[in-house]
Amino acid sequence: MENLLRWGIANTPANPDQQPRQPVDTSKFDSGIIDAILGRPDSELMKEDMGVAMDASKDEDERVDALDHLEMLVEQIDNANNMQKLGLWTPLHSLLTVSHSTARIKLQALWAIGTALQNNPAAQDAYMTLNPASTLFTFLSPSSPDSTPKLRSKVIYTLSGLLKHNAFAVRTLDDEGGLGWITFGDALQDPDITVRRKTVFLLNTLLISKGAPVSGDGGGGAVHTSQQQLHTEPPPDRPIAFPNSHAAAVSQPERAQTAPLAIAALAKYDIIDKVVHGLAQPVPLGPDGDEDGYDMDFAESCIR
Structure with missing residues (x-):
């Protein structure tokens, strides 16, 4: 490749009269056409x-x-x-x-x-x-203005995005006398089964922490991994070179620890009792409330 490049240079005729190229005037281009082509x-x-x-x-x-x-x-x-x-x-x-x-x-x-x-x-x-939590929870009540099953279902989706792996946000559920947790408990009795399913699924998600610390004292015989056997220094604690959307999760691993907060709240705000009540005496289904309220998906999530 290098020899080919040298041959090309050696065999390119020189043109002393050639003028340097002038910069292209971009002002004559229609920005609308460019946007249509490139987006x-x-x-x-x-x-x-x-x-x-x-x-x-x-x-x-x-x-x-x-x-x-x-x-x-x-x-x-x-x-x-x-x-x-x-x-x-x-x-x-x-x-x-x-x-x-x-x-x-x-x-x-x-x-x-x-x-x-x-x-x-x-x-x-x-x-x-x-501070959006209190506003979001107002939509979860069937008695709120403009309330519809679709709206309540969608606010669970929004709350899920805010609370998952975010212990700092989960702590705000204790504000205003535990309004967030109490509203979640009430949502387990929502007339719409989709809202109930999504609520109990979100509660299950909060009970599962990512990256939970593991005790080194196993009691029944430790498992020695190759990493533990290496005599190397731990990686240096230095800032992330390129800030990104997950930098906060890396620098604050405790933010993913939602389980301890959720476990405490289940007992403090009687949510466990509401889960059991939802299993034993499910709210009737149907637009007129005349259908059996038992739902397999909801029951499995409650048991889990």
Whole structure:
């Protein structure tokens, strides 16, 4: 390859009259055509979607479609992380409470929030600055305004994204006299079986901690791994070279320890009793409440 390159240089005729190339004038290019070919940046699309969703003069379908498109964009973790930089968390959260939001708009806003939070510690921390838990739990009551089974089901999805592997958020469930835990307990008796299933599944998730510390004293004979047999120094405790969405989880491994908090809450707020009651005397199903309330999926999750 090197010999070929040398041959090419040696056999290229020199042109002393050749003028250096002039820079291309890009001002004559139509930005609209460029956007049509390459596509606009996601950050611009996200801001545009939020602008439409917040515009009370737009019709409901247009605002819902904008939030649906935003939800699709924040499925990508980089876009979810950009929510804070673009200043989108505050207006998106406000759609849950402003007077010009309909039930459909609130539902779609909850969906977008929940998707952005999924397995994303950085997004969880950014959203937590708005103290959103009390607002979210108001949607979980069947007696709340605009309450529908779909809305209550979706708020469980949002709370799941906020609370999973996030002990700091789980601690806020004790605020206001344990409002969060009490509301979860009440949701186990929700008229809609989907809400009950999702609630007990989330409680199960909180009872399972990732990366729980393991005691070195096994009592029944330790298992000696090759790592334990190596006489090497532990890795240096240095900051992450490239900040990313999971940097908080790495620097604060205790944030994933939700199990101790959940176990204590189950006893403190009588949630275990409500789980047993949901098994022994399930709420009837059906629009008229005239169907047997027993549900296999719900029962299995309660037993688990």
